Amino acid sequence: MQIPVSDRIPFRQKIAFSLGGQMDFLATGLTLGTLWMPFFNIGLGMNPVLVGLVLMVLRIWDALTDPLVGNLSDNARTRWGRRRPFMFVGAILTACLYPLLWRVPMEYGSNVAFGLLLAISLAFCTVFTVWSMPYYGLQMELTPNYDERTRLTAWMTFWGKIVGVAGGWVMAFMSCSLFADPETGEADIVHGMKVSSWVIAALILVLGLLPALFVKERYYEKETSHQPRDPFWQSIRESFRCGPMWCLIAVAFFVVIGNMSVASLGQYVNIYVINNGDIADASIIEGWKYTAMFAVGLATIPLWTWMSERLDKRLVMVLLIIGGMAGHLMYYFCLRPDMPYLQILPAVMQSGTIAAIWLFLPSMKADVADYDETRTRRRREGALNAFFSWFIKAALACATGASGLFLELSGFDVSLASQPEEVLRNMVWLYLLTPIVFLGLAVLFLAVYPLSRTRMSTIREELEARRGQW
Numbered sequence: 001m002q003i004p005v006s007d008r009i010p011f012r013q014k015i016a017f018s019l020g021g022q023m024d025f026l027a028t029g030l031t032l033g034t035l036w037m038p039f040f041n042i043g044l045g046m047n048p049v050l051v052g053l054v055l056m057v058l059r060i061w062d063a064l065t066d067p068l069v070g071n072l073s074d075n076a077r078t079r080w081g082r083r084r085p086f087m088f089v090g091a092i093l094t095a096c097l098y099p100l101l102w103r104v105p106m107e108y109g110s111n112v113a114f115g116l117l118l119a120i121s122l123a124f125c126t127v128f129t130v131w132s133m134p135y136y137g138l139q140m141e142l143t144p145n146y147d148e149r150t151r152l153t154a155w156m157t158f159w160g161k162i163v164g165v166a167g168g169w170v171m172a173f174m175s176c177s178l179f180a181d182p183e184t185g186e187a188d189i190v191h192g193m194k195v196s197s198w199v200i201a202a203l204i205l206v207l208g209l210l211p212a213l214f215v216k217e218r219y220y221e222k223e224t225s226h227q228p229r230d231p232f233w234q235s236i237r238e239s240f241r242c243g244p245m246w247c248l249i250a251v252a253f254f255v256v257i258g259n260m261s262v263a264s265l266g267q268y269v270n271i272y273v274i275n276n277g278d279i280a281d282a283s284i285i286e287g288w289k290y291t292a293m294f295a296v297g298l299a300t301i302p303l304w305t306w307m308s309e310r311l312d313k314r315l316v317m318v319l320l321i322i323g324g325m326a327g328h329l330m331y332y333f334c335l336r337p338d339m340p341y342l343q344i345l346p347a348v349m350q351s352g353t354i355a356a357i358w359l360f361l362p363s364m365k366a367d368v369a370d371y372d373e374t375r376t377r378r379r380r381e382g383a384l385n386a387f388f389s390w391f392i393k394a395a396l397a398c399a400t401g402a403s404g405l406f407l408e409l410s411g412f413d414v415s416l417a418s419q420p421e422e423v424l425r426n427m428v429w430l431y432l433l434t435p436i437v438f439l440g441l442a443v444l445f446l447a448v449y450p451l452s453r454t455r456m457s458t459i460r461e462e463l464e465a466r467r468g469q470w
Helices: 011-020 022-043 048-075 084-102 110-139 146-168 170-174 189-214 220-224 232-240 243-260 263-274 279-308 313-329 340-376 381-410 421-446 453-467
Strands: none
Touching: 011 022, 011 110, 011 146, 011 189, 022 048, 022 084, 022 110, 022 146, 022 170, 022 189, 022 263, 022 381, 048 084, 048 110, 048 232, 048 381, 084 110, 084 189, 110 189, 110 340, 110 381, 146 170, 146 279, 146 340, 146 453, 170 189, 170 279, 232 340, 232 381, 243 340, 243 381, 243 421, 263 279, 263 340, 263 381, 263 421, 279 313, 279 340, 313 340, 313 421, 340 381, 340 453, 381 421
């Protein structure tokens, strides 16, 4: 479908912005979703419930700071726009604090270690919020076009696949012979992560600065620099009354819980069910799993984008999530110790669910921002994204807390090299069934999402009749 030139995001800005989004994966997805539990539980021996508790507190803290930063960026008026100064400072501070996360001293006891980890993590998440809330607010104002929004998120997904496959090999790199214990020859993921943290911090800095330096706000000069500032509580009330946003929140909430609550458990299933406690072998399989998901995900981005330009985004998301549910159920047949690489097949099928989140939800949030403008007569991208993010952080808080709880419920004991058969069976069933329930709920809320392609065309005509074209 042909997109008018005036609606297109300049190519250089599109690349800078989409690359910048990978800072989020490095600072949260990779760090909190992949590396956190193995490092602090398996590597340092911390209680998994305490490790999960830290993650839960961080998500609750994010839920408090996100609306504040979102509202601050909506109300900022600087020569560089509303969003970019926040992103510039946030990227630098996030990169500076990242290595400290992995250097919590254990020699003073578990209580001291827990307190220090919590304090450093809270500071880290705060400065990351200073970057992330303006970034996602900026995304919602880069183009008024229904399909160009999806093309932007397609680029974000493209770079996300590349960074994601590299992230899938981080555990393998950390547990390789380069960082092995010199006395035992066994993998030393603590030493490996301490070295890797410097590389990840450098990537956070470079990627986080790209959108701050090279992306321009579309609406700032002609509208938002002159519009009245948005009082915090008024902004919360207006966001609360935005019906289509509630649909997206419910979809994202259940998709996040369905996937993230068992993400760490999936690592443990791979390590202890499939590889009998061998972290190095399990990490190699994990790396190949991410590689396969990357290849298939990358190849299908044009297909999903093409489909979304001919169908409603809602319908394509429903198809992707149902496909992801079917893929996850395939683990029942593919979790076999005698064929460890067979688990790659359902992982590839699941990549459809991941694509549904990162390719369509951000584009649909931008549609909601237009709908909201017809009601409030103001651009409130930061507030809307923060409101959305509040519930996603709540979902992540529930999911990450549940990840440690699931390990406890399964009967997992980190002191045992080989887990009892009953524990392994509990792990597998918890891993299999939890996502299916929550993803099914996400599909139900997609069914009532009201902003179709036709509705968005009408909304755009109404907005441009009031304030003109850009």
